[in-house]
Amino acid sequence: MDVVVHLISGIGGEQDTSFAIVENLLDADADIDELVVVAQSQGIEAVTAGGETEHKVRSLLDAGVSFVACRNTLDTMDLDESDLVDGVDVVPEGAVEVIRLQTEGYAYLRP
Amino acid sequence: MDVVVHLISGIGGEQDTSFAIVENLLDADADIDELVVVAQSQGIEAVTAGGETEHKVRSLLDAGVSFVACRNTLDTMDLDESDLVDGVDVVPEGAVEVIRLQTEGYAYLRP
C-alpha cells in the first residue's frame, strides 16, 4: 500500500500527529510500500532547516520516507530551496502532487 | 485529473489555503480537468454573498470552478440558497457529494 500524507496544517498538534503517524507507518506490520509527505502552506515550516521538527524530518528521510515541498508556498513565504532540510524535494505545486499520487493509487491522509 | 476540495473548516487560514490551492490548480501545467469545491459546515460562510471571500468565489466561478453547498448545513444555520454567492449550486448533503465524486475517480483535498 502507498500513502501520501498532506502536511498542510499550521496547527502544532496536527503537525506532531503527522510525524507520529508517519513514524508508525514505518513499522513492518503496517505493510506500507511508498510513503510520501507533501508539505505546503502552513505545513512548510515543519520541513525548514533550523525548524523545531528538523530532526524528525532528517530521521524519517534516513528511514526512507520521501518529503516534497510546494514551490508556490516557498515563493509566497519568500523562502528558497536552501531553507529546507537537506533531502526535501521541491515540486511546483504541492496540491497537484497530492492529486497525482492519488490518481496513481496512493491513499490520502490529512492529519 | 479531477479533484474535489472539501471546504469544511471554519479556520480562516485553512479557508485561505483552500482558495489559494484552487487558484493554483487552474494553472494549465496543473493538468486538472474537473475542479469542484464542496462547502459545508463551518466552510459554508466562505461561499455566502456578502462574505469576505465572495470576490474570490466569483472569480473562481468565472474561471470554470464548480462550487456546491450543503443543504443540511444551510438548514442548520438557518440560511437559504439566496444567501449564497450567485452560481453556487446546492446539494442535499455535502459529504455525500464528496464521497460520490471520489467514487467517480476524483482525488480528494482537505486543506
Next chain:
Amino acid sequence: MDVVVHLISGIGGEQDTSFAIVENLLDADADIDELVVVAQSQGIEAVTAGGETEHKVRSLLDAGVSFVACRNTLDTMDLDESDLVDGVDVVPEGAVEVIRLQTEGYAYLRP
C-alpha cells in the same frame, strides 16, 4: 458507496462536524453501504466512555456505524480498551486502517 471518516482532530467543532456528517450519511438517500469511523490522536477522546460525545457514539453504533480506535494512540495516552465506549473496536494503528479501507475502495472524509 463505502466511506471512512477520520476522527483525528482535537478541535471540538471538527468533532461535532464529524458526528453530524455521520448522522446525515445514515439517511437512506445518501446511499451509503459501509460506514467506518477511525478515531486516533486527539480524536480518541470523542470515543471514550464518560466523554461528552459518548451518547452520540452509542447512538451511531446502534444505527450500524462501525467505530475503531487506534491502539498506538491509546498507549500514548495511557488509555486502555476498557476506557472506550462499549462496541468500539481497536486496531493496531488507525492510519493503517484508514489506508487499508481506501485501498478497498472506501472514500475518505476528514472533517
